[in-house]
Amino acid sequence: MGTMISVESVAKTYDSGLVALNDVSLQIEEGEILALLGPNGAGKTTLISIICGITNLSAGRVTVGGHDVVHDYRAARRMIGLVPQEIALEPFERVWNTVRLSRGLFGLPSDDAYLQDVLQKLSLWDKRGAQVLELSGGMKRRVLIAKALSHAPRVLFLDEPTAGVDVELRKDMWEIVRELKAQGVTIILTTHYIEEAEAIADRVGVINRGEILLVEETQALMRRMGQKEMVIELQAPVDAIPEALGKYNLALGDDPCRLVYSYVTQAGRRPGITALLSDISAAGLVLRDVQTRQSSLEDIFVDLVREPAA
Amino acid sequence: MNWWAIVAIYRFEMARTWRTIWQSIVSPVISTSLYFVVFGAAIGSRISEVEGVSYGAFIVPGLIMLSVITQSIANASFGIYFPKFIGTIYELLSAPVSFLEIVIGYVGAAATKSLMIGIIILGTAYLFVPMRIEYPLAMLAFLTLTCLSFSLFGFIIGIWAKNFEQLQLIPLLIITPLVFLGGAFYSISMLPPLWQTITLFNPVVYLISGFRWSFYGLADVALGWSLLAIFGFTLLCLGVIWWIFRSGWRIKS
Ligand SMILES: Nc1ncnc2c1ncn2[C@@H]1O[C@H](COP(=O)(O)OP(=O)(O)OP(=O)(O)O)[C@@H](O)[C@H]1O
Ligand SMILES: [Mg+2]
Numbered sequence: 015m016g017t018m019i020s021v022e023s024v025a026k027t028y029d030s031g032l033v034a035l036n037d038v039s040l041q042i043e044e045g046e047i048l049a050l051l052g053p054n055g056a057g058k059t060t061l062i063s064i065i066c067g068i069t070n071l072s073a074g075r076v077t078v079g080g081h082d083v084v085h086d087y088r089a090a091r092r093m094i095g096l097v098p099q100e101i102a103l104e105p106f107e108r109v110w111n112t113v114r115l116s117r118g119l120f121g122l123p124s125d126d127a128y129l130q131d132v133l134q135k136l137s138l139w140d141k142r143g144a145q146v147l148e149l150s151g152g153m154k155r156r157v158l159i160a161k162a163l164s165h166a167p168r169v170l171f172l173d174e175p176t177a178g179v180d181v182e183l184r185k186d187m188w189e190i191v192r193e194l195k196a197q198g199v200t201i202i203l204t205t206h207y208i209e210e211a212e213a214i215a216d217r218v219g220v221i222n223r224g225e226i227l228l229v230e231e232t233q234a235l236m237r238r239m240g241q242k243e244m245v246i247e248l249q250a251p252v253d254a255i256p257e258a259l260g261k262y263n264l265a266l267g268d269d270p271c272r273l274v275y276s277y278v279t280q281a282g283r284r285p286g287i288t289a290l291l292s293d294i295s296a297a298g299l300v301l302r303d304v305q306t307r308q309s310s311l312e313d314i315f316v317d318l319v320r321e322p323a324a
Numbered sequence: 325m326n327w328w329a330i331v332a333i334y335r336f337e338m339a340r341t342w343r344t345i346w347q348s349i350v351s352p353v354i355s356t357s358l359y360f361v362v363f364g365a366a367i368g369s370r371i372s373e374v375e376g377v378s379y380g381a382f383i384v385p386g387l388i389m390l391s392v393i394t395q396s397i398a399n400a401s402f403g404i405y406f407p408k409f410i411g412t413i414y415e416l417l418s419a420p421v422s423f424l425e426i427v428i429g430y431v432g433a434a435a436t437k438s439l440m441i442g443i444i445i446l447g448t449a450y451l452f453v454p455m456r457i458e459y460p461l462a463m464l465a466f467l468t469l470t471c472l473s474f475s476l477f478g479f480i481i482g483i484w485a486k487n488f489e490q491l492q493l494i495p496l497l498i499i500t501p502l503v504f505l506g507g508a509f510y511s512i513s514m515l516p517p518l519w520q521t522i523t524l525f526n527p528v529v530y531l532i533s534g535f536r537w538s539f540y541g542l543a544d545v546a547l548g549w550s551l552l553a554i555f556g557f558t559l560l561c562l563g564v565i566w567w568i569f570r571s572g573w574r575i576k577s
Contacts, residue, residue, distance in 0.1 A: 066418040068414050068576065069577055070572055088326070090420075091419060094418065096414070096418050098411075102410055104410065105410070106340070107336070111339060115333070116419075118328045118331060118332020118333075119420075
C-alpha cells in the first residue's frame, strides 16, 4: 500500500490576510484511518477544503492517488467523498434525488441498487421520499454521508461527523467507517471527541494554528506520551512526603490522605511499584486503597496545544 | 466531458421548475393578459396600427422578450445563488466537473424554463389577437438564443450577488428599463430623431427588432446587427463565466 494523499508544503492565506495554514506537509497512506485533531480554528477544515478543491491553495502541492488536485482535478476528485462540517442540503428536494445528484456529479450513471444499499446502511431508506427539510439534524448528517458514499469513493473525508449526533448514530457511523476501512477506503476524520480518535484511528495528526505539530501512530503516541498515575490512599493524613520516599516521583494529592505516583509504562522499564509499596509500609504508613489511571489522548493533546507557539 | 454530471445538474434544477410548475405557468399568463388589457386595449384603441400590423399584435414579440429576459435572469441567478447561499455549492466545487459542465447544466435548465414560459405567452397571445409568424424557425432560434444568453447573464449575477437584494438589483435597475425602452411596446421610428440615435446604444433594441422581424418581417435595425448583438452578448457572458471559474471569484476563497 502506497501513499494515497500527499500534502507538500501547503500554505493558505485567506483574502482577509489570515494565515490559516503554514507550510503543512502530510502523507496519508492508502487504507488508513487518520484523525486530525486540533482546537477550533486550527485549520482542519481549510486543509480538507484544499484537498477536495473547495478552497484554492496559496502555495504548495497536493496529490490524491498521484493526481495533482489542481492540474488533474478530475482524476483526483473522482476518488474523494466529502462529508462537510456544516450541514448543507437543498431543503425542498427529496432525499433520493439529492443522493442521485451526487452520484451523477461524480460522472457515474445511476445505480439504484447501489444507492438503496447505501441508504439502508444509514437507516435512511424509509426516508428516501421525504423532503430534506422534514428530517432531523442527525438524519440530515446521514444524508450528507450517503451523498459522499454515492460514488463509492476511495478516500473519505469526515469533517466532524459526530458533532450533534446521538449515541446510536455514532455507533452506526463508526461501524460504517470500520466497514469502509475493511474495503480499503482511506479515511480522514476530524473530531473534538478525542476518545473516538483514540478508539478508531490508526494515526493521529495534531494541528494547531495552521501547523502540524505531530503525526504519529495512535498506539505509539499513547505509549510514548501516555503516563500512568497511581493514587495511594492512606489511613492517616501526612503533611509532607516522608524522606524515605524522596527518590520516588511522588506528589501530595489534593487530599492530605493521598499520594500520587506518576510513572511510565514502557517495555524494558520497571515501573517500580513493588519497591514503592514496600518502602511505604517500611516508612510506617498504612494503605487504605490504591487506584491507577492512564492519561488519555485528550490529556496528551491538551499538553501539546497548550505549549506556547514559538 | 462529464456528461452524467450535466444530466444530473439539469435534472436536479428542472425538478425545482416542476415543483413550482403552476406558479411558473400561471403568473406569466396573468401578467401577459394584463399587458394586453392595458397596452392592447387602452393604448391600442388610440394607435390602431404600426407599419401595417395591429398594435395588439405588434407588441406580442416585445412582451415575450420582456418576460423571457426577466425570467431567464431570475431563474439562472437564483439557480446558482441558492447553492452559494445554503452552502451546497461545496458539492459542485468538490466534484470532478468543469466550469463548462456546470454552466451547461444550470444555464440549460434556466433557459429551458424561460423557453417554456415564452411559448406559453405566445399561446396566450393567440387568444387575444390574430397573429402570424412569418419565419417560425427564425422565431424559435431567436427565442432560444435570448433565453440562453440572458440565462448566462443571470448566472453571472447569481455568482456576483452577495445577498438577495443584489440578486434583484441589476434586473430591476438595468434590465427592465432597457427592455421597456428597447422598443418592446413601440417602433423606434415613432421616436424623435435624437432619441432614435440614443436608443441605438441599447442592446435590447437589436434583440427585440430581430425577434419582431421573425414575426412580421418588420425590423428597426438590420437583421445582421440583431444576430451580431445576440451572439456577441452570448460570447461575452461565456467569457466572463470562464474567467470566474478560473479565478474562483466569489465562489472559492
Ligand atoms: N473563508 C474564510 N475566509 C477567511 N478566513 C477563514 C475562512 N475560512 C476559515 N477561516 C479562518 O481560518 C482559520 C482556520 O479555520 P478552519 O475552519 O480551517 O478551522 P478548523 O480547524 O476547521 O476549526 P473548527 O474545529 O472550529 O472547525 C480560522 O481562523 C478561520 O477563522
Ligand atoms: Mg472545521
